[in-house]
Amino acid sequence: MLKKMLLVSTILLAWTTGPARAAGPSDAVYPYLGIDWGGEVFVGAALPFGMVKVGPDMETFDGFHIGSGYAGTGRVLGFSHLHLSGASGKYGNILVAPVTGEVIPADIKSVRVDEVAKVGYYAATLTRYQTRVELTATPRVGLHRYTFLTGGDAHITVNLAAILNKGPGSESQKFLGAELKVISPTAIEGVGRYTGGWNEGGEYQVYFHMEVDHVPARVRTWAGGPPSPDATATVDGDQPIGASFDFNAQPGEVVQVKVGLSFVSAAQAHRTVEKEAPGWDFDAIRAQATAAWDRALSPIAVTGGSDDQRRQLYTALYHTMLMPSDRTGENPSWTSTEPYYDDYYTLWDTFRTSGPLLTLIAPERQRDLVRSLVDIYRHEGYLPDGRSGNDTGRTQGGSNAEVVIADAYVKGLTGIDYKTAYAGMRKDAEVPPQDPRKWGRGGLMEYNAKGYLSLANERSGSRTVEYAYDDFAIATLACGLGRREEAKLYAQRSGNWSNLWDPALVKEGVKGFLRPRNPDGSWAEPNTLKRGTWPDFFYEGDEWTYSLYAPHDVARLVALSGGKAGFLRRLDTLFLKRHFDMSNEPGFLLPLYYNWIGRPDRTADMTVYALEREFLGTHGGIPGNDDSGAMSSWLIFQMLGFFPVAGQDVYLISTPSFPEADLDLGEGKHFRVIAHNLDAERFNRYVQSATLNGQPLETNWFRHGQIKDGGVLELVMGPEPTRWGTGTPPPSLSDTTADRPMLCVPASQP
Incomplete structure (x- = not known):
């Protein structure tokens, strides 16, 4: 017994410490941040934007399978190789699990203890099987190291029929069939076929090549029945199928496994294993994964702040870089x-913050993401909004690839075919799609004819305002490409949001809200849902949020709300009466709207409030689904102290969380944000004065062009508001002048 205890203690020490290395930014990442209360973040091993995300799939103690894979409590069903992060309802493919004793394919599950999660690494002990599990990854290969603590009858199993969110529902996944074959005493390969998921996607096929590092006693397969010695297995339809490498293990014996994936062929999966993981040095692969994350996270360096704040910042950056998948x-x-790239899940979530963040700190990555969107348009005929499993869908609101492309253009990303991108944007705006859940804009003919969507179309309120902003994005690129008449047309259409504005609608002393229209143009009953869904007037938001969705013309919103005083009342009511919903993306910009009425002090109050109430460095630290890093990238900008207006070249100043932050923009260029007098309690939250690149900055905003080659934003902070930032507001389309251009042509309001 003592010998066994010493063996386990020695192994656990090696697992916990890992390979020796100098400290890096990845050490601040806390992968458990956001696992509870709907964050749905991925826990397991992956590389930045990697295809393989290998981690545990779990069920609750009462047998409910977790739709995103991981949960803080429950039983482990195995370790699959494809996951989303911040979302659920897709993947969970090629499930590998160690087993001791008899293999019963329908009953493989275990509680886990002594769990460790770090970037590029996961480990836990499965108590039922007395097996230590370790996982790491390359971009397209999952590596497993299993230590059988007690020895005896031991197995490494693979299950091709396992998927997340399996069921008959419209958003469920379905298993269509699979085949596998034993190709050597230590290797098997095959393919599984799947369909469905949240995006209602068509069939996708996952090919795999799997190897173990030494010869087992035997290899068995199963197809609709118990394990057998057959070297091949095939099923059509939803039936069990899998394989088992069987060992007579000694106590403490280690078995290593490599699983390469491909969406093209098993042969390509095999070649990927040979290329990315040619040997069996698990620790070296883990070290490479850690180094890759250190490089990816290094463009943001901060000084000061608490350990918890650094944990939040770098974990948020880590989450932002898990998707899309290269x-x-x-x-x-x-x-x-x-x-x-796949797993745009979805642009509706990420266009506001994730894209602008990558444009700053990883411009080559963002360039490639935009190029991939344009290439999808070339081959499928429409730009995607959501895409997963190599299939486009669903489109929740507008055609927001337009904003992503415009954002890249106004910020000078090169190497993108903007002419083809513009053709795709115009098609979204002019050609009704056959399947509006999949592509383009639903209700387009009515929108273009009337300037709004009526209740004849679902989500008519949220889609009208999103279409209007998407039209502004088209006008932006049209302007840049010299298409002046088209720029004028889409600039005019960008005012369509106001066609649903009812100036007589008053709530809680606030005047003017968006209101549904009947197909004949008459007003319908006001929408009162707190958060609608697919058939409702507003999608995942309410009238308080969507009535303010005009990021290109906040000045007009101010005017329609009764001027600065009326707009102040409106914003204060929104926040103080708890109408603001931090857990969903449509309201991301709202805390910054105070900047347009010369009240950056209120911006500071509301952003600090959101940071302290909604974001924590704990298991429940994200206010809702992280949505592919959308919530996380919102947090990053707010902690840095400035925030993008997506699709425009404007950043709004708020309140930093660190005395100094350095952003590496690439090519030796750095943008630094320095906050003097910042205190840990955030009492000194108000900007007293500012300079940008050594020159006084009186506005509460600045342009991308002022920092694209690097620079320094220096803020002097204090405990009370001053006159700083109360003058010239950020630009709006309706107040365009020669010295404050929004577009290169004047735009009249409809």
Whole structure:
């Protein structure tokens, strides 16, 4: 017994410490941040934007399978290789699990203890099987190291029928069938076929090549029945299928496993294993994964702040870089020399913050993401909003790829075919799609004819305002490409949001809200849902949020709300009466709207309030689904002290969380934000004065062009508001002048 205890203690020490290395930014990442209360973040091993995300799939103690894979409590069902982060309802493919004793494919599950989660690494002990699990990854290979603590009858199993969110529902996944074969005493390969998920996607096929590091006593397969010695297995339809490598393990024996994936062929999965993980040095692969994360996280360096704040910042950056998935060379639908990314889940969530963040600190990555969107348009005929499993869908609101492309253009990203991108944007705005849940804009003919969507179309309120802003994005690129008449047309359409504005609608002393219209143009009953869904007037938001969705013309919102005093009353009511919903993306910009009425002090109050109430460095630290890092990237900008207006070249100043932050913009360029007198309690939250690149900055905003080559934003903070930032507001379309251009042509309001 003492010998066994010493063995386990020695192994646990090695697992916990890992390879020796100098400290890096990845050490501040806390992968458990956001696992509870709906954050749905991925826990497991992956690389930045990696295709493989290998981690545990779990069920609750009462047998409910977790739709996103991981949960803080429950039983582990195995370790699959494809996951989302901040979302659920897709993947969970190629499930590998160690087993001791008899293999019963329908009953593989265990409680886990002594869990460790770090960037590029996961470990836990499965108590039922007395097996220590370790996982790491390359971009397209999952590596497993299993230590059988007690020895005896031991197995490494793979289950091709397992998927997340399995069921008959419209948003559920379905298993269609699979085949596998034993190709050597230590290797098997095959393919599984799946369909469905939240995006209602079509069939996707996952090919795999799996190897173990030494010869087992035997290899068995199963297909609709118990394990057998057959070297091949095939099922059509939803039936069990899998395989088992069987060992007579000694106590403490280690078995290593490599699983390479491909969406093209098993042969390509095999080649990927040979290329990315040619040997069996698990620790070296883990070290490479950690180094990759250190490089990816290094463009943001902060000084000061608390350990908890650094944990939040770097974990948020980590979460932002888990998706989309780089599948260049793994596109089963067409061959292209362009980058290919999947798991845009979805642009509706990420266009506001994640894209602008990558444009600053990873411009080559964002360039490739935009190129992949444009290439999808070339081959499918529409720009995507959501895409997963190599299939586009669903479109929740507007055609927001337009904003992503415009944002890249106004911030000078090069290497993008903007002419083709513009053609895709115009098609969204002019050609009704056959399936509006999948592509383009639903209700487009009515929108273009009337300037709004009526209740004849679902989500008519939220889609009207999103279409209007998407039209502004089209006008922006049209202007830049010299298409002046088209720029004028789409600039005019960008005012369509106001066609649903009812100036007579008053609530809680606030005047003017968006209101549904009947197909004949008459007003319908006001919408009172707190958070609508697919068939409702507003999608995942309410009238308080969507009535303010005009990021390109906040000045007009101010005017329609009764001027600065009326707008102040409106914003204060929104926040103080708890109408603001931090857990969903449509309201991301609202705490900054005070800047347009010369009240940056209120921006400071509301952003600090959101940071302290909604974001924590704990298991429940994200206010809702992280949505592919959308929530996390919102947090990053707010902690840095400035915030993007997506699709425009404008940043709004708020309140930093760190005395100094350095952003590496690439090519030796750095942008620094220095906050003097910042205190840990955030009492000194108000900007007293500012300079940008050594020159006095009187506005509460600045342009991307002022920092694109690097620079320094220096803020003097204090405990009370001053006159700083109360003068010239950020630009709006309706107050365009020659010295404050929004577009290169004047735009009249409809």
